Amino acid sequence: MLLTVTLNTALDITYHVPALIPHASHRVDSVTERAGGKGLNVARVLSALGHETVVTGFAGGTTGEVLRGLLAGLPPTDALVPVAGTTRRTIAVVDAASGDTTQLNEPGPAISADEWDAFLTAYGKLLADADAVALCGSLPPGVPVGAYAQLVKQARGAGVPVLLDTSGEPLRRGIAARPDLVKPNADELAQLTGSREPQRATRDARRRGAHAVVASLGAEGMLAASPEGTWQALPPARFEGNPTGAGDSAVAGLLSGLVEGLPWPDRLARAVALSAATVLAPAAGEFDREAYEDLLPQVLVTEHTPPA
Amino acid sequence: MLLTVTLNTALDITYHVPALIPHASHRVDSVTERAGGKGLNVARVLSALGHETVVTGFAGGTTGEVLRGLLAGLPPTDALVPVAGTTRRTIAVVDAASGDTTQLNEPGPAISADEWDAFLTAYGKLLADADAVALCGSLPPGVPVGAYAQLVKQARGAGVPVLLDTSGEPLRRGIAARPDLVKPNADELAQLTGSREPQRATRDARRRGAHAVVASLGAEGMLAASPEGTWQALPPARFEGNPTGAGDSAVAGLLSGLVEGLPWPDRLARAVALSAATVLAPAAGEFDREAYEDLLPQVLVTEHTPPA
Numbered sequence: 001m002l003l004t005v006t007l008n009t010a011l012d013i014t015y016h017v018p019a020l021i022p023h024a025s026h027r028v029d030s031v032t033e034r035a036g037g038k039g040l041n042v043a044r045v046l047s048a049l050g051h052e053t054v055v056t057g058f059a060g061g062t063t064g065e066v067l068r069g070l071l072a073g074l075p076p077t078d079a080l081v082p083v084a085g086t087t088r089r090t091i092a093v094v095d096a097a098s099g100d101t102t103q104l105n106e107p108g109p110a111i112s113a114d115e116w117d118a119f120l121t122a123y124g125k126l127l128a129d130a131d132a133v134a135l136c137g138s139l140p141p142g143v144p145v146g147a148y149a150q151l152v153k154q155a156r157g158a159g160v161p162v163l164l165d166t167s168g169e170p171l172r173r174g175i176a177a178r179p180d181l182v183k184p185n186a187d188e189l190a191q192l193t194g195s196r197e198p199q200r201a202t203r204d205a206r207r208r209g210a211h212a213v214v215a216s217l218g219a220e221g222m223l224a225a226s227p228e229g230t231w232q233a234l235p236p237a238r239f240e241g242n243p244t245g246a247g248d249s250a251v252a253g254l255l256s257g258l259v260e261g262l263p264w265p266d267r268l269a270r271a272v273a274l275s276a277a278t279v280l281a282p283a284a285g286e287f288d289r290e291a292y293e294d295l296l297p298q299v300l301v302t303e304h305t306p307p308a
Numbered sequence: 309m310l311l312t313v314t315l316n317t318a319l320d321i322t323y324h325v326p327a328l329i330p331h332a333s334h335r336v337d338s339v340t341e342r343a344g345g346k347g348l349n350v351a352r353v354l355s356a357l358g359h360e361t362v363v364t365g366f367a368g369g370t371t372g373e374v375l376r377g378l379l380a381g382l383p384p385t386d387a388l389v390p391v392a393g394t395t396r397r398t399i400a401v402v403d404a405a406s407g408d409t410t411q412l413n414e415p416g417p418a419i420s421a422d423e424w425d426a427f428l429t430a431y432g433k434l435l436a437d438a439d440a441v442a443l444c445g446s447l448p449p450g451v452p453v454g455a456y457a458q459l460v461k462q463a464r465g466a467g468v469p470v471l472l473d474t475s476g477e478p479l480r481r482g483i484a485a486r487p488d489l490v491k492p493n494a495d496e497l498a499q500l501t502g503s504r505e506p507q508r509a510t511r512d513a514r515r516r517g518a519h520a521v522v523a524s525l526g527a528e529g530m531l532a533a534s535p536e537g538t539w540q541a542l543p544p545a546r547f548e549g550n551p552t553g554a555g556d557s558a559v560a561g562l563l564s565g566l567v568e569g570l571p572w573p574d575r576l577a578r579a580v581a582l583s584a585a586t587v588l589a590p591a592a593g594e595f596d597r598e599a600y601e602d603l604l605p606q607v608l609v610t611e612h613t614p615p616a
Contacts, residue, residue, distance in 0.1 A: 001427075019408070020331075020407070021330075022330065022403075023328075023403075023409065024410065025410075025411040028413060028414050029415075032413050062370045062373060062374050063370075065370060089397060095331075100330070101327070101331065102331055102333075103332070103334060104323055104331050104334050104336055104401065106323075106334050107336060139385075
């Protein structure tokens with residue numbers, strides 16, 4: 001099975017309002033809730049692609065109950081670790097007219113040292129059955145900043161390929177533990193390496209410890225730098241829509257391609273097509289399967305010549 | 309005891325952010341939750357003034373559980389009626405720099421006909437022990453728009469003085485059932501009567517059925533029109549702060565003054581002082597007791613000569 005880790009799960013709440021006006025009062029037209037956090041989004045796409053998938057991380061309090069209720073009975077399988085604190089909410093306020101979204105993210109519950117130890121034990125057991133693992137998103141308060149380095153090492157020790165998708169200091173520490181793959185976006189990559197030139201920055205990220213680096217560059221598609229070579233994958237067009245979850249769908253494309261043994265160009269094409277099909281889907285974080293199948297053969301992948 | 313009715317209770321959530329920027333992503337610095345809805349705010353102030361107070365209305369779902377948890381063990385007494393739907397949330401996003409608030413209010417759970425009947429039965433029983441009742445706030449979906457007219461009639465039938473604080477069509481219908489007191493703000497009064505001239509509008513509201521009308525006019529204080537006369541009460545100064553709950557504190561001042569048999573000028577002074585002390589309190593919907601006691605003797609109440 002495939003394992004995804006979401007240490008800072010979230011109850012994702014979407015509000016539709018006619019238009020968000022600062023310092024005014026708004027009556028919300030519609031309220032929707034989904035189980036969120038990057039690893040949960042990745043897991044749903046992996047399940048939709050036909051992979052047996054398990055989610056772990058933390059959940060607690062009344063919002064944690066609601067989140068687990070939303071996961072119940074559907075793939076992926078819930079292996080979240082209970083905590084005393086309350087799972088955070090995220091509020092996405094969508095303007096009805098423009099479709100533009102204003103995002104409010106709570107920080108998440110404080111995780112105790114005992115809860116972190118309980119997670120490490122659960123994670124170790126889950127790794128025994130995992131074909132690959134994705135470590136996704138921000139760290140809740142109380143989790144050590146080197147958490148991902150520890151989880152990467154544990155996966156490597158168990159012989160399980162590990163993908164890391166985070167940002168800031170947790171990425172900087174995690175990458176030094178030599179994950180098989182990191183998937184930063186342009187901002188995360190620039191923050192890590194100090195460079196906004198993708199070729200240079202992906203090479204730098206590999207030198208920092210990642211076996212392979214796939215940078216997601218929005219409309220410029222994705223750039224993969226790996227021991228096997230360097231490829232750029234471009235979507236066939238620029239798509240208008242809701243980019244929420246597009247990066248998570250790309251992670252699912254890369255992880256599934258890795259365990260299926262696909263060559264790099266096919267992995268990238270899948271990641272780019274899934275990402276675009278997520279932007280095109282009406283609900284945030286879902287992907288449009290028809291659009292995905294339509295786009296997949298249209299993704300243009302080119303190999304870069306190695307630098308002199 | 310004093311009874312307050314909040315048909316559309318709410319879990320009031322406050323987020324502090326550096327500044328709310330439409331279509332940007334925000335990390336919330338702090339999250340606080342309180343049991344909300346106008347009647348709950350009124351009841352807390354009544355309790356703080358030393359009155360035995362009971363709250364009723366609806367609560368359901370996980371947010372209803374959280375709300376009841378926040379009420380537990382403290383006055384006022386919880387006599388909320390359980391419903392299958394989920395109690396709404398309200399989100400107040402406070403800009404740290406300016407203190408300005410952006411409000412997002414969910415619509416509330418759908419109430420079934422059976423749930424409404426269960427409420428009417430519970431309300432009838434509670435009226436038997438009530439010295440006065442305040443009917444407060446908006447109606448959740450499914451509750452008949454004439455709900456407050458029905459509740460006013462039931463209170464009058466039981467000989468219990470009834471205060472109505474709502475807006476729009478529920479106010480229009482409710483006022484025709486002849487409540488003892490309504491407390492519209494300037495906008496609600498203008499919507500009801502078509503007039504922005506307070507003297508004219510309060511007279512019109514009385515003709516529509518209210519025994520007495522107290523209009524809350526912000527910095528212009530309050531205007532009371534009653535069979536005993538017409539008074540204007542002015543705060544000693546203009547106060548900067550968070551106006552959330554100021555109107556609810558005024559309702560508590562008026563209701564407590566009514567059951568204590570205070571003359572109109574004293575009721576109005578109490579309402580204006582409580583209202584100002586709520587604006588001055590650091591937490592939304594609380595009042596600053598020291599400020600209240602300081603302001604009370606400073607409120608200027610003048611009697612208007614009757615219209616020719």
